[in-house]
Amino acid sequence: MTMTDTTTFPDPIYQDTVLGPLFDHARSDHAEGFRRIDRAHLVMLERTGILPRDVAATIARALAEIDRQIDPAGLIYTGEVEDYFFLREAELKARVGADVGGRLHTARSRNxxxxTLFKMSLKARIDVLSGQGRALLGALIDTASRERDTLIVAYTHGQPAQPTTFGHYLSAAIEVLIRDLARLEEARAIADQCSMGAAAITTSGFPIDRGMMADLLGFAGAQRNSYGCIAAVDYITATYGAVELLFLHLGRLIQDFQVWSxxxxxxxHVPNSFVQISSIMPQKRNPVPIEHMRHLASQTVGRARMIKDIMHNTPFTDMNDSEGETQAAGYGAFASGGRVLRLLAAFVPALRIDGRKVARTIDQACITITELADTLVRREGLSFRQAHEIAADTARAVTSAGESLASAGYVPFSASFRETMGRDTAMTLDDFVLAVSPAHFVRVRDRFGGPAAAPMDEALSAYHAALAGFETAARAHADRDTAARAALESAFGALMETH
Structure with a gap:
């Protein structure tokens, strides 16, 4: 039996199961964040007088050399240092000595x-996902505009219910997506508060400038409470909560496409570019991308929910539960979710409504009958309940005979009206045909939020405005990050030029 050496760190099993994977996550996901934080912290230390300029310049030149000479992608964890942070510190000390190299860590902690690393990484991923979400939003708006007047069957409880338009249906999904993108933007705002300067828990006795650090790293500002900087995980739960809801909601839309196709x-009708054939049945047209979108959306929901579950009942303090491996596990939600958004943004505009099948279902299911009842209330002065009974009688008679409501419904309608009201209806055959027309059904529903042309045009205008607002916010985020990167590189470059 081989005994494990318990006197030397790290234990080989601990190295293989924990330290090695954490090192790989850090070098692959956060190397650029470490580089920016080191440089920003150094600039702040020099500008606040905590480090003399000549010392800061020496460290700056060494950091630049490390970044030139070491490719994080090629690193292999050996156990010689605890993690990627200590690797960078060891490389710095090897170049400038332990005394000078150790000064970079003044007034900061790995906490x-x-x-701050995790927030930077989440913000970048949120920005990518939000951009993909905006592309989908634009595609949905364009398709809803194109299909504003295209009739479809709206279903409730899995059964044909009323006619509406494809544009009106998509508009409902658009509004949910707008709210989901707003939630993602709100989550980003929480992650946009910089933790640097909190140090281990309570900030520092050195005269640090937390606002400067936030600016140099492209954050909106410094997170106020230093304990919250290292203990609060609501930037994580808010982010993955928003991601979970986004794909939960999109999954419902995708499921409708599965049924409707x-x-x-x-x-x-799904075009051939999104259809796969059977290996044995030549007649099959399988819209397989719908299935992929559905299960990828479900995977994204599961990955996002997992991260929230990991946070449950954990201590309100700095802890590994919310850190390296959890962060890495969560990034998979952005990867699978991005695939859904990209595919759905291409898929929806390619769809076409099969007008013949829509018309057949409308006719067979008598789904315009509600408007017949409404018309009786308006034109004949009936109560809605009386009108509803006459309309129901008419629908039953037509359905049982297997006839068309428009072509064969007037006779049973007239008979039911006479039996119920004790008089003949004033509606002519032409009046009846108009009342049960699906185009008329949609046209008269011109209230706010309805499917008629006027409310749809107003809604589409509002959706374009919402998309423009998201685009403006995205440009502001990008501009701030670009400006921060430029300011940091300028300040860092000036340090290196000091002699």
Whole structure:
């Protein structure tokens, strides 16, 4: 039996199961963040007088040399240092000596460094996902505009209910997506508060400038409470909560496309570019991308929910539960979610409504009958309940005979009206045909939020405005980050030029 050496750190099993994977996550996901934080912290230390300029210049030149000479992607964890942070510190000390090299860590801790790294990484991923979400939003708005007047069957409880338009249906999904993107933006705002300067827990006795650090790293500002900087994980839960809801909601839309593209329903036609064939059944048209979008959306929901569950019942303090491996595990949600957004943004504009199947379902299911009842209330002065009974009688008669409501409904309608009201209806055959027309059904529903042209045009205008607002915010985020990077590189470059 081989005994494990318990006197030397790290234990080989601990190295293989924990330290090595953490090192790999740090070098692959956060190397650029470490580089920016080291440089920003050095600039802040020099500008506040905590480090003399000549010392800061020596460190700056060494940091630049490390970044030139060491490729994080090629590093292999050996156990010689605890983690990627200590590797960078060891490389710095090897170049300038332990005394000078150790001064870079003045007034900071791995606690505030780590949470700042995670926030920087989450912000970048949120920005990518939000951009993909905006592309989907634009595609949905364009398609809803194109299909503003295209009739479809709206379903409730899995059954044909009323006619509406594809544009009106997509508009409902657009509004949910707008709210989801707003939630993602709100989560980003929480992550946009910099933790640097909190140090281990309580800030520092050195005259640090936390606002300067936030500016140099492209944050909106410094997170106020230093304990919260290293203990609060709401920037994580808010982010993954927003991601979870985004793909939970999109999954419902995708599921409708699955049903609507079935042979029995056939309401939407999926073009050949999104159809796979069977290996044995030549007649099959399989809209397989829908299945991929659905299960990828579900995977994204599961990954996002997992991160929130990991945070449950953990101590309100700095802890590994919210750090390296949890962060790395969560990034998978952005990867799978991004695939859904990109595919859906290409898929929806390619869809076309099969007007013949829509018309057949409308006719067979008598789904315009509600408007017949409404018309009786307005034109004949009936109560809605009386009108509803006459309309129901008409629908039952037509359905049982297998006839068309528009072509064969007037006779049973007239008979039911006479039996119920004790008089003949004033509606002519032409009046009846108009009342049960799906185009008329949509046209008269011109209230705020309805499917008629006027409310749809107003809604589409509002959606364009919402998209423009998201685009403006995205440009502001990008501009601030670009300016911060330029300011940091300028300040850092000036340090290196000091002699």
């Amino acid at each position: 505030d460094i780590d949470h 079935s042979f029995e329903v056939g309401q939407i």
